[in-house]
Amino acid sequence: MIKYICKRVISLLPVLIVVSMLVFLVVHLMPGDPARIIAGEMATEEDVERIRTAYGLDLPLYRQYFNYMRGVLKGDLGTSTRTHRAVSEELAIRFPKTFQLALWATFVAAVLGVGIGILSSSMRYSVLDNVVSFLALLGLATPPFYLGLMCILFFCVNLGWLPISSDVARIALILPVASVSARSLAVIARMTRSSMLEVLGQDYIMMAKAQGFSNRKVVFGCALKNAMTTVITTIGLQFGVLLGGAVVTEKVFGWPGIGDYLVTAIKARDFMVVQSTVLVIALSYVIVNLIVDLLYALINPKIKLS
Amino acid sequence: MSDNLLEIKDLHIEFRTFDGVVKAINGMSFNVPRGKTIGLVGETGAGKTTTALAVMGLVPSPPGVITSGQILFEGEDVLKMSNLKLRNIRGDKISMIFQNPMTSLNPVYRIGKQMSDVIMMHQNVDRKTAEQRAGDMLEIVGIRRERLNNYPHEFSGGMKQRVCIAMGLSCNPQLLIADEPTTALDVTIQAQILELMKGLKEKYNTSTIFITHALGVVAEIADYVVVAYAGMVIEQGSLKEIFTDPKHPYTKGLFACLPDIDSESSGALKVIPGAMPDPMQLPVGCKFCKRCPEAMKICYMKEPEDIEIAEEHKVRCHLYQMGSKKQ
Numbered sequence: 001m002i003k004y005i006c007k008r009v010i011s012l013l014p015v016l017i018v019v020s021m022l023v024f025l026v027v028h029l030m031p032g033d034p035a036r037i038i039a040g041e042m043a044t045e046e047d048v049e050r051i052r053t054a055y056g057l058d059l060p061l062y063r064q065y066f067n068y069m070r071g072v073l074k075g076d077l078g079t080s081t082r083t084h085r086a087v088s089e090e091l092a093i094r095f096p097k098t099f100q101l102a103l104w105a106t107f108v109a110a111v112l113g114v115g116i117g118i119l120s121s122s123m124r125y126s127v128l129d130n131v132v133s134f135l136a137l138l139g140l141a142t143p144p145f146y147l148g149l150m151c152i153l154f155f156c157v158n159l160g161w162l163p164i165s166s167d168v169a170r171i172a173l174i175l176p177v178a179s180v181s182a183r184s185l186a187v188i189a190r191m192t193r194s195s196m197l198e199v200l201g202q203d204y205i206m207m208a209k210a211q212g213f214s215n216r217k218v219v220f221g222c223a224l225k226n227a228m229t230t231v232i233t234t235i236g237l238q239f240g241v242l243l244g245g246a247v248v249t250e251k252v253f254g255w256p257g258i259g260d261y262l263v264t265a266i267k268a269r270d271f272m273v274v275q276s277t278v279l280v281i282a283l284s285y286v287i288v289n290l291i292v293d294l295l296y297a298l299i300n301p302k303i304k305l306s
Numbered sequence: 307m308s309d310n311l312l313e314i315k316d317l318h319i320e321f322r323t324f325d326g327v328v329k330a331i332n333g334m335s336f337n338v339p340r341g342k343t344i345g346l347v348g349e350t351g352a353g354k355t356t357t358a359l360a361v362m363g364l365v366p367s368p369p370g371v372i373t374s375g376q377i378l379f380e381g382e383d384v385l386k387m388s389n390l391k392l393r394n395i396r397g398d399k400i401s402m403i404f405q406n407p408m409t410s411l412n413p414v415y416r417i418g419k420q421m422s423d424v425i426m427m428h429q430n431v432d433r434k435t436a437e438q439r440a441g442d443m444l445e446i447v448g449i450r451r452e453r454l455n456n457y458p459h460e461f462s463g464g465m466k467q468r469v470c471i472a473m474g475l476s477c478n479p480q481l482l483i484a485d486e487p488t489t490a491l492d493v494t495i496q497a498q499i500l501e502l503m504k505g506l507k508e509k510y511n512t513s514t515i516f517i518t519h520a521l522g523v524v525a526e527i528a529d530y531v532v533v534a535y536a537g538m539v540i541e542q543g544s545l546k547e548i549f550t551d552p553k554h555p556y557t558k559g560l561f562a563c564l565p566d567i568d569s570e571s572s573g574a575l576k577v578i579p580g581a582m583p584d585p586m587q588l589p590v591g592c593k594f595c596k597r598c599p600e601a602m603k604i605c606y607m608k609e610p611e612d613i614e615i616a617e618e619h620k621v622r623c624h625l626y627q628m629g630s631k632k633q
Contacts, residue, residue, distance in 0.1 A: 203409040210362050210404075211397035211424045211473070221423075225414045301414060301457040 001297070008293055012286060019282045020072070024065050027275040037269045038081045072279070078272035080265070087276045091258060095280065098250070098257030102242035104173060105181035110235045113185045117192020117231075122219055124197065132189065139186030145248040148179035152252070176253045180246050184238035191234040195227040202226075229300050236292030243288065244281035310378075311481055311513045312338040312361065317375030319356055319365060319537075326586045330356045332537040332593075334375070335612075338481065343507060343514040345528030345545070347521065347560070351582050353537035354517045355405075358483045360385075361515075362402055363392040379481070398428040401474040405486040407467035411458035418454030421473050428477045443472040447502060464495035468502065475506060482514045488523060500526050521564060525549060530618070533557050536583055536593035543619030553621040555598045592624065600625060 035052040036043070043051075052058045056067055071078060077087040120132040155162050155175060162175055199205065200223055208222045250259030258277055265273035297303040319331035331353045338344050346354050359365045361377055363384055377384040379400065384392070404410045412420055421443065422436035429436070441451035447468040458466060467487060474482055484503070488496040504527055507514060516527055524531055524545070531548040533541045533556065541554040552558045559578040580597035583589055589596065595605040602624060610624045 203404055203406055204412045206364070207402075207404055207410045207470075208412070209364055209396070210402040212393045212395070212427060213397075213423075214393060222412055226412070229414075299414065301416075302459050 004297060004303075005294060008290055012290060015286060016283065019286065020069060020279060021065065023275060023278045023282060024068065025061075027271050027278070028061065028064075030269065030271065030274070032269050034081070034269070034271050037271075068275070072276075077276035077280075080270055080273045082265070082268045082270045082273075087273050090261060090273075091277065091280055094256060094258045094261050097255065098243060098246065098259060101173070101176055101180060101246060101250070101255060101257060102239060104177045105184060105242050105246070106235065106239040108177055109181040109184035109188050109238060113188025113235075114192050114231060116185075116189040118196055118219065118224070120189070121193045121196035121200065122215075129193075132193070136186040136190045139182045140190075142182065143248075144179050144183055144246070145252050147182055148175065148249050148252040151175050151179050176246075176249065176255050179253075180242060180249050184242060187238060188231065188234055192227065192231050195230045196223060199223045199226045225299060229296060232295050232299060233292055236288055236295070240285040240288040243284045244278075309340055310337040311340045311380065312515075313376070313378040314357065314361070315376040315378070317357065317360060317377065318373040319353075319360060320371055320373055321369040322371060323369050328585045329588055330370075330537050330585055331360070331375075332588065334534065334538055336532045336539050336542055338513050338515060339530075340480075340513055341511045342529040343516055343527055345524035345531045346515055346517045346534060347519060347524055347531060348534035349519055349582060351536075351585070352534040354534055355485055356537075357534070358402065358485050358515065358517060361481075361483060362396055362400060363387065364396075394428070397424050397479075398477045399479055400481045400483065401477065401479040402483040402485065403467075403470050403474045403487045406490045407470050407487075408463055408490065410470050411466055413458055416455055416457055417461075417469050421454070421469075421476060424473060425476050439476060440472075443476045444469070446475075446506070447472045464491055464498060467491060467495075467499055471499070471502065471506070475510065475512070478510065479512060482512050483517070484514060485517045486519070487516075489518070489520075496523070503527060521560060533560070536585065536588065538593070539620075539622065540594065541619075541621045541623075543616070547616060547619040551616075551619075553615055553619070553626060554594075554623050555600050555625070556594050559597075559599075592622075 033048075035048050035055065035057050038055065039048045039051050056064060059067070068078070075088060077091065079086055080090065083090075116132055120129045123129050152175065162172075196219075200219075205218060205223055208218050213221065244259075246255075246257065247259035247262055249255075250257045251263045254260070258281065262274065262277045262281075264270075265277065314337070315335050317331050317334040318329075321328040321330055334353060334357050336344065336346075346357070348354050356365060356370075360372060361379070361384060365372060372385055375385070379395070384395075387395070411417060418437055418440055421440035422433060425431065425436040425439050426433060429439075431439070437454065441454055444451050444453060449465060449468055449472070453461070458469075461469060467490075471487070474484075487503070488499050491499060500523065503514075503516075506512070507527075514527075516524070518524060528545050530544055531542065532539050533548070533554065535556055541548065541552070541557045548557065549561075552561055556578070562576050563578065565575055578597055583593055583596065589606070590609070591607050592598070592601075592605040592610050595601045598605065604624050608624070610622050610627065612620045612622050613626045614620050615626060
């Protein structure tokens with residue numbers, strides 16, 4: 001097992017390098033001249049040139065990349081050109097916020113999604129199953145920020161049950177978590193349902209029934225662990241998506257996470273912030289994937305050998 | 307109580323699908339005497355597996371509906387049993403071995419756990435005793451008991467089928483239903499498994515329904531032969547009767563299909579022309595009439611009844627009806 005973990009971790013290195021390159025390149029493809037943006041609208045050509053040299057923006061792209069990466073490896077993610085604060089400091093405050101939101105949302109989505117998926121698969125073609133399928137489709141098709149806006153409108157403005165935005169009270173988590181998790185919940189429920197149905201059609205399920213196990217035992221004791229191999233992957237991917245993907249929703253709720261940070265930075269062409277934040281999101285996505293792979297190996301005995 | 311462990315009486319099962327009603331079992335009747343092995347023979351779609359599942363109370367429903375008939379196990383109708391009672395019988399008094407050993411074991415659990423789970427459930431023993439028993443069973447089927455700690459993918463196909471057999475026998479069932487247990491295996495492994503099952507049968511005196519489409523396998527293992535066609539039994543009798551004196555044109559056809567290695571002619575293999583009738587539109591008379599080389603007028607109009615040809619030999623064919631052509 002330890003050997004397997006090491007192998008997986010080492011195989012991540014090339015992925016991370018390529019990811020960092022892509023992020024760097026994409027950010028540099030953004031329209032606008034960074035030096036001019038930093039200098040501001042009133043700056044003279046000379047000022048712009050001075051800034052260009054100061055920030056190393058006159059160097060060839062690969063030199064810029066190496067300079068940037070040297071900093072990253074030392075823990076220096078650059079400085080915001082807008083606020084002049086270190087990006088790493090800002091992320092240290094904001095990332096936990098996003099992590100908290102993503103963790104809660106994934107937790108809610110996983111528990112409800114798996115539960116609903118199992119229920120729906122064991123009552124195939126029933127009214128409940130059809131309702132679930134419909135809602136899941138709706139959940140998939142609704143953008144989370146739109147759902148967030150509608151939730152605010154309904155629960156905060158019309159009903160006045162919940163505070164609109166504040167991160168002080170635990171209760172403020174409810175709406176962001178609900179709107180962020182809806183989509184993941186739909187994805188997980190659908191995946192659980194289809195994967196359970198697939199497993200329930202297998203020969204070993206008929207065998208388990210023929211051995212006299214009760215329906216509940218067959219579903220939870222025999223089928224669930226098999227179905228979970230695919231569901232775990234989905235849950236992990238959803239968590240990864242939520243870590244980076246709650247970008248717009250955070251803005252809607254004024255949630256002070258990295259999504260909010262990123263959107264603001266993109267608007268201000270704060271390229272260092274964009275670059276480093278995207279890198280951090282990508283890194284966390286890769287790490288989540290690694291954890292999922294390891295969990296998968298725990299569940300599926302066939303993996304350990306290979 | 308009769309000396310029949312299991313009696314299937316006029317069983318009718320249909321599958322109600324969107325496309326129509328599929329009449330899978332149309333009056334299946336046969337008995338399984340205690341301690342004997344029945345070879346249930348027939349081609350694909352003859353209703354062998356459905357009959358077996360019905361005995362276990364496991365016909366998938368929907369779409370399967372058992373419309374009439376009785377399945378008496380030790381004199382009690384399986385079809386009328388409560389779910390709980392059925393569950394207590396399954397795996398304990400009646401157990402089943404499935405066709406494909408490759409997919410019959412749960413891939414994510416060690417086989418020791420799978421085997422002992424069944425034993426724990428039916429025998430009310432703790433995990434340790436159950437594991438002990440599981441290990442004993444493995445050794446009986448010729449697998450070292452240390453292999454209890456292995457996962458199914460670490461076994462070969464033949465070994466998996468041994469594990470399934472060990473599992474099936476672990477609670478000393480009175481009736482073992484083996485649904486084509488050797489079909490998915492290659493010939494040498496087939497012979498091993500048959501040898502094993504024969505040995506176990508002598509040792510435990512378990513009654514067995516051995517489902518197969520291979521007559522060679524039947525000759526190896528069965529005491530009685532039941533030939534099924536289109537969901538009913540068309541001929542049944544002792545192994546000797548059926549093999550030396552088949553009566554029904556279909557049974558005769560089956561035997562004619564066996565390639566003869568001694569014969570000089572290197573011609574094509576013989577076949578029974580045509581295919582099983584569509585179970586959604588069964589013919590009125592004999593279900594075999596359209597393929598029958600000896601079909602008469604009456605065969606298309608009236609369904610034949612069981613005729614007792616000899617002791618322990620029944621056939622369902624107009625040819626042997628009183629008044630028509632004599633045997």
